[in-house]
Amino acid sequence: xxxxxxxxxxxxxxxxxxxxxxxxxxxxxxxxxxxxxxxxxxxxxxxxxxxxxxxxxxxxxxxxxxxxxxxxxxxxxxxxxxxxxxxxxxxxxxxxxxxxxxxxxxxxxxxxxxxxxxxxxxxxxxxxxxxxxxxxxxxxxxxxxxxxxxxxxxxxxxxxxxxxxxxxxxxxxxxxxxxxxxxxxxxxxxxxxxxxxxxxxxxxxxxxxxxxxxxxxxxxxxxxxxxxxxxxxxxxxxxxxxxxxxxxxxxxxxxxxxxxxxxxxxxxxxxxxxxxxxxxxxxxxxxxxxxxxxxxxxxxxxxxxxxxxxxxxxxxxxxxxxxxxxxxxxxxxxxxxxxxxxxxxxxxxxxxxxxxxxxxxxxxxxxxxxxxxxxxxxxxxxxxxxxxxxxxxxxxxxxxxxxxxxxxxxxxxxxxxxxxxxxxxxxxxxxxxxxxxxxxxxxxxxxxxxxxxxxxxxxxxxxxxxxxxxxxxxxxxxxxxxxxxxxxxxxxxxxxxxxxxxxxxxxxxxxxxxxxxxxxxxxxxxxxxxxxxxxxxxxxxxxxxxxxxxxxxxxxxxxxxxxxxxxxxxxxxxxxxxxxxxxxxxxxxxxxxxxxxxxxxxxxxxxxxxxxxxxxxxxxxxxxxxxxxxxxxxxxxxxxxxxxxxxxxxxxxxxxxxxxxxxxxxxxxxxxxxxxxxxxxxxxxxxxxxxxxxxxxxxxxxxxxxxxxxxxxxxxxxxxxxxxxxxxxxxxxxxxxxxxxxxxxxxxxxxxxxxxxxxxxxxxxxxxxxxxxxxxxxxxxxxxxxxxxxxxxxxxxxxxxxxxxxxxxxxxxxxxxxxxxxx
Amino acid sequence: xxxxxxxxxxxxxxxxxxxxxxxxxxxxxxxxxxxxxxxxxxxxxxxxxxxxxxxxxxxxxxxxxxxxxxxxxxxxxxxxxxxxxxxxxxxxxxxxxxxxxxxxxxxxxxxxxxxxxxxxxxxxxxxxxxxxxxxxxxxxxxxxxxxxxxxxxxxxxxxxxxxxxxxxxxxxx
Ligand code: SF4
Ligand code: FES
Numbered sequence: 002x003x004x005x006x007x008x009x010x011x012x013x014x015x016x017x018x019x020x021x022x023x024x025x026x027x028x029x030x031x032x033x034x035x036x037x038x039x040x041x042x043x044x045x046x047x048x049x050x051x052x053x054x055x056x057x058x059x060x061x062x063x064x065x066x067x068x069x070x071x072x073x074x075x076x077x078x079x080x081x082x083x084x085x086x087x088x089x090x091x092x093x094x095x096x097x098x099x100x101x102x103x104x105x106x107x108x109x110x111x112x113x114x115x116x117x118x119x120x121x122x123x124x125x126x127x128x129x130x131x132x133x134x135x136x137x138x139x140x141x142x143x144x145x146x147x148x149x150x151x152x153x154x155x156x157x158x159x160x161x162x163x164x165x166x167x168x169x170x171x172x173x174x175x176x177x178x179x180x181x182x183x184x185x186x187x188x189x190x191x192x193x194x195x196x197x198x199x200x201x202x203x204x205x206x207x208x209x210x211x212x213x214x215x216x217x218x219x220x221x222x223x224x225x226x227x228x229x230x231x232x233x234x235x236x237x238x239x240x241x242x243x244x245x246x247x248x249x250x251x252x253x254x255x256x257x258x259x260x261x262x263x264x265x266x267x268x269x270x271x272x273x274x275x276x277x278x279x280x281x282x283x284x285x286x287x288x289x290x291x292x293x294x295x296x297x298x299x300x301x302x303x304x305x306x307x308x309x310x311x312x313x314x315x316x317x318x319x320x321x322x323x324x325x326x327x328x329x330x331x332x333x334x335x336x337x338x339x340x341x342x343x344x345x346x347x348x349x350x351x352x353x354x355x356x357x358x359x360x361x362x363x364x365x366x367x368x369x370x371x372x373x374x375x376x377x378x379x380x381x382x383x384x385x386x387x388x389x390x391x392x393x394x395x396x397x398x399x400x401x402x403x404x405x406x407x408x409x410x411x412x413x414x415x416x417x418x419x420x421x422x423x424x425x426x427x428x429x430x431x432x433x434x435x436x437x438x439x440x441x442x443x444x445x446x447x448x449x450x451x452x453x454x455x456x457x458x459x460x461x462x463x464x465x466x467x468x469x470x471x472x473x474x475x476x477x478x479x480x481x482x483x484x485x486x487x488x489x490x491x492x493x494x495x496x497x498x499x500x501x502x503x504x505x506x507x508x509x510x511x512x513x514x515x516x517x518x519x520x521x522x523x524x525x526x527x528x529x530x531x532x533x534x535x536x537x538x539x540x541x542x543x544x545x546x547x548x549x550x551x552x553x554x555x556x557x558x559x560x561x562x563x564x565x566x567x568x569x570x571x572x573x574x575x576x577x578x579x580x581x582x583x584x585x586x587x588x589x590x591x592x593x594x595x596x597x598x599x600x601x602x603x604x605x606x607x608x609x610x611x612x613x614x615x616x617x618x619x620x621x622x623x624x625x626x627x628x629x630x631x632x633x634x635x636x637x638x639x640x641x642x643x644x645x646x647x648x649x650x651x652x653x654x655x656x657x658x659x660x661x662x663x664x665x666x667x668x669x670x671x672x673x674x675x676x677x678x679x680x681x682x683x684x685x686x687x688x689x690x691x692x693x694x695x696x697x698x699x700x701x702x703x704x705x706x707x708x709x710x711x712x713x714x715x716x717x718x719x720x721x722x723x724x725x726x727x728x729x730x731x732x733x734x735x736x737x738x739x740x741x742x743x744x745x746x747x748x749x750x751x752x753x754x755x756x757x758x759x760x761x762x763x764x765x766x767x768x769x770x771x772x773x774x775x776x777x778x779x780x781x782x783x784x785x786x787x788x789x790x791x792x793x794x795x796x797x798x799x800x801x802x803x804x805x806x807x808x809x810x811x812x813x814x815x816x817x818x819x820x821x822x823x824x
Numbered sequence: 825x826x827x828x829x830x831x832x833x834x835x836x837x838x839x840x841x842x843x844x845x846x847x848x849x850x851x852x853x854x855x856x857x858x859x860x861x862x863x864x865x866x867x868x869x870x871x872x873x874x875x876x877x878x879x880x881x882x883x884x885x886x887x888x889x890x891x892x893x894x895x896x897x898x899x900x901x902x903x904x905x906x907x908x909x910x911x912x913x914x915x916x917x918x919x920x921x922x923x924x925x926x927x928x929x930x931x932x933x934x935x936x937x938x939x940x941x942x943x944x945x946x947x948x949x950x951x952x953x954x955x956x957x958x959x960x961x962x963x964x965x966x967x968x969x970x971x972x973x974x975x976x977x978x979x980x981x982x983x984x985x986x987x988x989x990x991x992x993x994x995x996x997x
Binding site: 060 | 896897910930933945955965969993994995996997
């Protein structure tokens, strides 16, 4: 049976319920919500004055009503130790979503931990230490003492290279300015840890180096630009599923205002279908290029637009670098950067060559160029907003792909202006505030490969689940299990020993090649199964948390409930770690080094915010001021506080000055990124040796690596296993039926998925949802990266074999087309 | 064995949720439909038993508009021609669903070719042959389906709905 809650009524929010500002903590869009809480023994009534919605609830409410919430928006949680009702519902007053919820965000309440309704029982509550052959709950002091004692044995003032750190750098979720600052201060100020990586990639680096090197920050527009543009240019992105309410509340109105849409994606997504529904087929151009040929496409478009004279000469003259080469190609720059003329000469690609490489027609490339840049009949400028995401970020030749795309925006003067912008769409919200990472170096160390190679002795893992999301995951898990098991064995052998003896035993094991793993997370993750100490963290809403969305809109999520058990904000956990390290190192007589760990006497996350964000951004933003700005917040950078309001910046670079690269002249640079085929090691060989492209990415219903959704009945009912979309003719050749379980395997590993027949999939080109707990796509992604250690997850080829017929849980699912058709 | 544990777990959770809603039972008794009242002890509301149609009224794969549990709650009856989840009648192929989208309340329309209910609001698709499972979409519920009963004369009665209907905080107003 399809999952049904059999909930046919919900408690009514009383008029005097407490209302909190909430920004959805899932995707980058950061939709506004409100959390209402009230005592568990109270309820509102149907009369308008008896409920917080102010309407007569004895009547059926109309479409788009604010006066309805679904069972997924309801829960019973703890607040200051007491049970309260909780409703988290979308905020109509928020300009980001205007009251829309998505299939992810509208489950925020249901995805909170509750003793009463039994939701998210998987949340960690107490610190745990590996003892007596399994994990035993313990106190913070005991757990942090062990972490500090083992860590202190492998670090010293001048050498912290044996401490490896995996730490999130995002906003939303359990990220945000408070928590990136807490962890950043510990590892980049008290220490100078070089061997670190970020939650979704195997090194500590930018996902978008090239646009930054060109002077163009990657989040430069406002969402309203989609509603005031002529053309929406979507590259390697599927916003209906991955940035849902940005698509629904900004791109759709743009199309209804007459904007055309160009989609560059080898796969036909539901976004393409919805664009056709909204804009009409004639106004949507889907360039289904051969996978990974983006650079050739962008260079062809750039050349054609330049040759037609459809460039913004004044903008190029005033706002971009004049001359030849500004930054030569070198180890840290996978393409040279310089003037428009220089880049054009290097990138020049004919229509015929571009069409042949990309596998699309010359006519379609010309059409795209016209939609992007051809002046209108009255001679006026055409506006175009460009949005890109993981298709090129996690695709082929990241540096050049993003750089050559930004070239088009710069050449046509479409950055810093209404209806323009060249922006990444983003995954999580952002919320980055850390001391300089310059000591890490560029290219940054490839952490996962170093761990596989036996490097590192202690590993601190902050909300990273390499097991589900890294590349080359088969090898990574094998080695990580082996190395951490060495330490578990050593700990088991010293059961009953004193702390000192235990630490000696652990250090003995790590000196023999083992790895001591400390895991900070909200759930017991898959990599957490290998951990020796587990520290429970809280999420957004269980703490006050600030982040910014994809148009740099900063909001404060107000704490509206308790965290589970004794779980703490990451910033406070980092502070605790620092204090224990200071104590232990001082005990050891290294007082100068111990002094570096001072400065963490924060009482709350607000203190961490003041120490980090506030102190480092002009001392303007405070919790109180942000709270007053509500769910519309303020667009960063925040430049002033006037008339009781924070003042931000709607669009970056409106003055035509580009500074993201730090150049004094504030001139943007163009990227001389020539097409060079499949760039990362081993990709071309895999393509030539395996039958199927295993394209991969997100799906609408699942947030990130399923960390909460695997415990959500609605989601696990829909997809008990990760799906793989396969063309029905390919299925016939492989003797597959819908719902069958298949193994997907290649030279680096294997994984499993359930078969979802997909007629729109091109032959031999599959799509598998990423990050699943029971079929990690990363198992079959090889270790190939670009020069700056940016992974290429998208380019994976493998063979497929049947494991079994559909199981009872997979045979009853809907396998129909996911495309909406007007009836 | 694992599967069994999961079922027990799911059952436990649903019991807790049901019990909770009861504890917070809403004072809506007798506000609207005359034979409907809010449950006091039951796990679910007492629904009106409404005759929606006779099996002979239904044509294969042609939607028949109905409303349930009251006239402000539009829905549809379908005869799908093969036994499906929640299906009743001699062939187990008759099902009924709300036609108000559980995302933001836009009216769904039936696509006879795919046998799905499709939403023009934000493109959600619900599979009528799979218990209203959301094939794709923005709702956080599968499509509310009617509990149906067919009597000896072939009359089709609705006797409940398995999810909260959009636009009301109690299915029985
Ligand atoms: S679109 Fe993103 S931010 Fe908005 S509700 Fe959905 S998951 Fe949350
Ligand atoms: S109202 Fe149906 S999908 Fe939004």
